[in-house]
Amino acid sequence: MNSRDPAVDGVQHVVVLAGGYGGAKLSHGMTLVATARRAEGGRPLDLSVIVNTGDDLELHGLLVSPDLDTVLYTLAGWANSETGWGVRDETWSNADMLGRYGAPTWFSLGDRDLATHVLRTERIRAGATLTSVTAELARALGVRARILPMTDAPVRTRLRTDAGWLDFQDYFVRRHHADPVHELRFDGLTDARPTPEVSAALRSAHVLVLAPSNPFVSIGPILGLAGVVDVLHEARARGVPVVAISPIVGGVALRGPADRMFRSLGGEPSAAGVARHYAERYPGLIETLVIDEQDLGDGEAIAATGIRSVVGPAVMRDDADRRRLAEFVLDIAEQDSTRA
Amino acid sequence: MNSRDPAVDGVQHVVVLAGGYGGAKLSHGMTLVATARRAEGGRPLDLSVIVNTGDDLELHGLLVSPDLDTVLYTLAGWANSETGWGVRDETWSNADMLGRYGAPTWFSLGDRDLATHVLRTERIRAGATLTSVTAELARALGVRARILPMTDAPVRTRLRTDAGWLDFQDYFVRRHHADPVHELRFDGLTDARPTPEVSAALRSAHVLVLAPSNPFVSIGPILGLAGVVDVLHEARARGVPVVAISPIVGGVALRGPADRMFRSLGGEPSAAGVARHYAERYPGLIETLVIDEQDLGDGEAIAATGIRSVVGPAVMRDDADRRRLAEFVLDIAEQDSTRA
Numbered sequence: 001m002n003s004r005d006p007a008v009d010g011v012q013h014v015v016v017l018a019g020g021y022g023g024a025k026l027s028h029g030m031t032l033v034a035t036a037r038r039a040e041g042g043r044p045l046d047l048s049v050i051v052n053t054g055d056d057l058e059l060h061g062l063l064v065s066p067d068l069d070t071v072l073y074t075l076a077g078w079a080n081s082e083t084g085w086g087v088r089d090e091t092w093s094n095a096d097m098l099g100r101y102g103a104p105t106w107f108s109l110g111d112r113d114l115a116t117h118v119l120r121t122e123r124i125r126a127g128a129t130l131t132s133v134t135a136e137l138a139r140a141l142g143v144r145a146r147i148l149p150m151t152d153a154p155v156r157t158r159l160r161t162d163a164g165w166l167d168f169q170d171y172f173v174r175r176h177h178a179d180p181v182h183e184l185r186f187d188g189l190t191d192a193r194p195t196p197e198v199s200a201a202l203r204s205a206h207v208l209v210l211a212p213s214n215p216f217v218s219i220g221p222i223l224g225l226a227g228v229v230d231v232l233h234e235a236r237a238r239g240v241p242v243v244a245i246s247p248i249v250g251g252v253a254l255r256g257p258a259d260r261m262f263r264s265l266g267g268e269p270s271a272a273g274v275a276r277h278y279a280e281r282y283p284g285l286i287e288t289l290v291i292d293e294q295d296l297g298d299g300e301a302i303a304a305t306g307i308r309s310v311v312g313p314a315v316m317r318d319d320a321d322r323r324r325l326a327e328f329v330l331d332i333a334e335q336d337s338t339r340a
Numbered sequence: 341m342n343s344r345d346p347a348v349d350g351v352q353h354v355v356v357l358a359g360g361y362g363g364a365k366l367s368h369g370m371t372l373v374a375t376a377r378r379a380e381g382g383r384p385l386d387l388s389v390i391v392n393t394g395d396d397l398e399l400h401g402l403l404v405s406p407d408l409d410t411v412l413y414t415l416a417g418w419a420n421s422e423t424g425w426g427v428r429d430e431t432w433s434n435a436d437m438l439g440r441y442g443a444p445t446w447f448s449l450g451d452r453d454l455a456t457h458v459l460r461t462e463r464i465r466a467g468a469t470l471t472s473v474t475a476e477l478a479r480a481l482g483v484r485a486r487i488l489p490m491t492d493a494p495v496r497t498r499l500r501t502d503a504g505w506l507d508f509q510d511y512f513v514r515r516h517h518a519d520p521v522h523e524l525r526f527d528g529l530t531d532a533r534p535t536p537e538v539s540a541a542l543r544s545a546h547v548l549v550l551a552p553s554n555p556f557v558s559i560g561p562i563l564g565l566a567g568v569v570d571v572l573h574e575a576r577a578r579g580v581p582v583v584a585i586s587p588i589v590g591g592v593a594l595r596g597p598a599d600r601m602f603r604s605l606g607g608e609p610s611a612a613g614v615a616r617h618y619a620e621r622y623p624g625l626i627e628t629l630v631i632d633e634q635d636l637g638d639g640e641a642i643a644a645t646g647i648r649s650v651v652g653p654a655v656m657r658d659d660a661d662r663r664r665l666a667e668f669v670l671d672i673a674e675q676d677s678t679r680a
Contacts, residue, residue, distance in 0.1 A: 061462030091433040097455035101480045111451040115437035118458075122401030140441045 011044045014330070015205040019052045019218020020067040021084040021255055022247055023211035024074035025316045029326030031075060031145055032319065045330075047145040048201035049075075052213070053130070054157035054186055054221040057169045059107055060098070062117040063124060066169070067218065068134055068149055069116055076141035078112075084255065087112040106174040131195050148201060150222045153192035157217050158185045168217065177257040180264040186221050194225045202231045207333040210244035210286065212314065214258040215277050216265060223282060232285055241336035242287050243329050244278060244307075245314055246271040249292040254315065271309070272301035279305035288332055290314050290325075351384045354670070355545040359392045359558020360407045361424040361595055362587055363551035364414035365656045369666030371415055371485055372659065385670075387485040388541035389415075392553070393470070394497035394526055394561040397509045399447055400438070402457040403464060406509070407558065408474055408489055409456055416481035418452075424595065427452040446514040471535050488541060490562045493532035497557050498525045508557065517597040520604040526561050534565045542571045547673040550584035550626065552654065554598040555617050556605060563622060572625055581676035582627050583669050584618060584647075585654055586611040589632040594655065611649070612641035619645035628672055630654050630665075 016027050027049045034045035049071055056065045066085065073079040073087055080086045090110035099105045109117065116137060123133040129152040138147050157168040161179035171177060194202075202208070213219055223229055236242055251270050253259040259269035267273045271291040275298075278286045289307050291298060292314040302309040312328040313321060356367050367389045374385035389411055396405045406425065413419040413427055420426045430450035439445045449457065456477060463473040469492040478487050497508040501519035511517060534542075542548070553559055563569055576582055591610050593599040599609035607613045611631040615638075618626045629647050631638060632654040642649040652668040653661060 060458045061465055062458065087437070089433070091431045091451060093429070093431040093451035094434065094455050094458075097427070097452040098459070101455060101459055101477060103455075103459055111431060111433035111454075112437040114451075114454065114458075115434050115441060115443070118400045118402065118434075118454075119438070119441055119443055125401055137441060 011046045012206050012330075013046050013048070013201070013204050014207045014209065015048045015050060015201050016209045016211050017050050017213075017219055017222050018067070018071060018211040019213030020055070020070040021074075022213045022245075022316075023049065023051070023067070023218065024071045024079070025322050026209065026211045026245065026325060026329075027071060027145065028074050028319070029316065029322030029324070030330075032323040033326045033330065034144070036323075048148055048205075049145055050148050050150055050198050050201065050222055052218045052221050053149045053151060054155045054189070054217060055168045055172070056154070056156065057107070057167065059109065059117070060103060062114075062121045063130075064107070064109070064117050065120070065130070065134075065149065068130075068147065069113065071147050072116070072134070072138055072141065072143065075143045075145055075147065076138070078141065086110050107169055108173075129195070131197055146197070146201065148195065148197050150194060150198060150225055151192040152195050153188055155186055155188040155192050155221055157221060158187055159183070159217075160185070172256075177260075181257070181261055182264060184216060184220070184265070186224060189221060189224050190226075192225060194228055198225075199227070199231065202228065202235065205235060205240055206337070207330065208232060208235055208240055208242045209329055209333075210242070210278075212245040212247040212254060214247060214253070214256055214261070215274060216258065216261045229282055229285065232282075236285065236287065239337060241333040242285060243290065243332055243336070244274070244286050244288070245290040245312075245325065245329065246274045246292070246295065248274050248295075249315055250294045270298055271295035272298040272305075275302040275305045275307045275309065279307055287336055290329065290332070351386045352546050352670075353386050353388070353541070353544050354547045354549065355388045355390060355541050356549045356551050357390050357553075357559055357562050358407070358411060358551040359553030360395070360410040361414075362553045362585075362656075363389065363391070363407070363558065364411045364419070365662050366549065366551045366585065366665060366669075367411060367485065368414050368659070369656065369662030369664070372663040373666045373670065374484070376663075388488055388545075389485055390488050390490050390538050390541065390562055392558045392561050393489045393491060394495045394529070394557060395508045395512070396494070396496065397447070397507065399449065399457070400443060402454075402461045403470075404447070404449070404457050405460070405470070405474075405489065408470075408487065409453065411487050412456070412474070412478055412481065412483065415483045415485055415487065416478070418481065426450050447509055469535070471537055486537070486541065488535065488537050490534060490538060490565055490568075491532040492535050493528055495526055495528040495532050495561055497561060498527055499523070499557075500525070512596075517600075521597070521601055522604060524556060524560070524605070526564055529561060529564050530566075532565060534568055538565075539567070539571065542568070542575065545575060545580055546677075547670065548572060548575055548580055548582045549669055549673075550582070550618075552585040552587040552594060554587060554593070554596055554601070555614060556598065556601045569622055569625065572622075576625065576627065579677060581673040582625060583630065583672055583676070584614070584626045584628070585630040585652075585665065585669065586614045586632070586635065588614050588635075589655055590634045610638055611635035612638040612645075615642040615645045615647045615649065619647055627676055630669065630672070
């Protein structure tokens with residue numbers, strides 16, 4: 001039984017925990033389902049995306065939130081689908097000029113993208129929360145979904161490598177995530193709290209989804225926030241399905257360094273490794289793991305962790321794939337919900 | 341006799357008091373003379389440009405200094421010669437995106453231009469002075485001249501119109517300087533002080549030039565700073581020539597609303613009106629006023645103010661004109677200096 005009876009509350013509240021591109025694509029898939037349902041008069045789907053902010057950085061005095069921005073641009077239809085980050089129809093005059101001034105330009109800020117950082121920084125300096133600014137920006141770009149930074153407090157992911165402790169974007173962008181990572185640390189996470197909006201979304205969720213994002217540095221910080229795991233357990237106890245999608249397919253990360261992190265931080269870069277990672281760190285939290293067809297052989301190993309695996313369209317190459325995976329996740333959730 | 345004997349100090353220290361475009365063009369002319377002298381092994385010319393900051397504004401949380409930027413871009417060879425403001429090879433993606441976010445875009449910030457504001461704001465928030473940031477930016481763009489904001493304290497020009505008191509850029513850009521101006525006020529000017537760099541430049545000047553800039557809102561704030569007029573009088577007493585160039589030619593402002601300001605604030609939009617304006621407000625300060633040929637008829641009226649008028653190439657259409665006017669001013673100064 002769900003906490004809210006669909007008959008009473010017709011709206012289906014879906015909550016996605018997301019990092020950058022993988023989370024953004026799945027969330028986009030959910031909005032495509034929502035749009036289709038609106039057109040067909042189906043059950044309304046209300047989407048909240050809870051986004052990692054551990055990758056945030058200050059650049060030229062501006063607050064840059066790469067994961068929030070990727071989700072924002074993707075849901076607004078402004079994403080650059082070729083790069084997976086940034087804005088489409090982008091130009092680079094500002095970066096060129098910054099370079100002429102001798103400012104660091106290893107983190108590419110496009111001219112359009114910069115507008116987001118300028119406005120966000122302005123509003124936050126004026127006392128607004130990251131949550132309210134994000135809502136304003138999303139509304140201005142016509143986004144219906146709720147894009148929620150996991151916290152309004154600063155959290156900064158740092159990684160210990162052979163070159164010492166690195167800031168996340170230093171590791172990820174400047175050094176092309178080439179350094180083996182020996183240890184992770186999330187500065188500020190202990191003192192940070194999930195926002196009231198995040199807590200409310202988690203509490204009213206009918207379906208909880210862990211996007212195919214990096215379990216260590218994208219999903220990890222969200223689950224590391226005080227109380228989040230407890231709320232997820234409460235939800236599961238109420239029969240709310242908790243579905244994760246494996247970001248590792250055929251032993252390789254769909255994007256980024258997750259596979260190498262499994263090797264250097266402990267674990268195995270495989271669908272089974274993802275299941276073990278979640279089962280060991282958050283026992284009993286995840287009900288179902290969606291894996292790609294080519295990882296069918298991992299089924300038994302995953303079952304041993306207490307997580308059910310379901311083969312599905314885990315890889316999203318285009319918009320149709322995004323919608324297909326979203327529908328698949330919602331179907332599984334429906335079954336889980338019925339079984340509960 | 342000059343305070344410094346050219347035989348002892350071979351360098352000729354030229355100081356230009358400037359607003360935006362007119363001041364930038366004359367200053368550029370001075371740098372062309374300096375370059376020519378370097379090539380010919382002539383007397384080194386050291387240029388300091390003291391720039392009005394009353395037009396500054398905060399936009400999207402960024403500090404924008406339009407007059408400083410016009411001087412910077414002009415001396416760096418980055419000015420947009422078609423518009424008279426902003427940067428050449430400019431793009432407008434950021435402004436387009438700001439508009440999509442619903443942010444005000446009446447003040448055009450180009451993508452390249454924005455780099456200046458972002459870096460300046462970052463450095464000032466980190467505790468740097470406007471003077472030091474300006475020096476850093478100028479050095480990075482290869483500018484040899486000293487570009488000096490008149491003060492590091494915030495000064496904001498405000499204008500009383502039929503629509504009430506307006507911020508300068510609100511009046512100038514957003515409302516296209518169409519409102520008759522009934523009164524001026526320079527918020528912060530009483531508490532502001534010229535920087536040590538400005539005082540040093542004024543004290544070591546061999547030639548002092550009031551650029552063909554708006555006497556009310558460009559030159560006015562600089563002369564309104566505590567002590568500046570006194571230092572100029574001391575310089576004149578030492579025999580330092582003080583030369584102004586009329587920004588009014590044939591009864592019309594070369595650019596902007598100076599002619600209309602003469603009408604609404606009192607005075608006459610003419611070369612003679614410029615002379616009277618300076619002579620009445622700053623008696624004995626200006627020795628020579630350079631006027632255009634077509635204002636020859638104003639000679640007698642100007643003489644009556646105690647200022648000597650000299651007909652010269654007051655209008656700068658191209659780089660050759662800029663250099664010609666600079667050379668003309670320096671020649672006059674040489675004569676004045678000899679006469680003194």
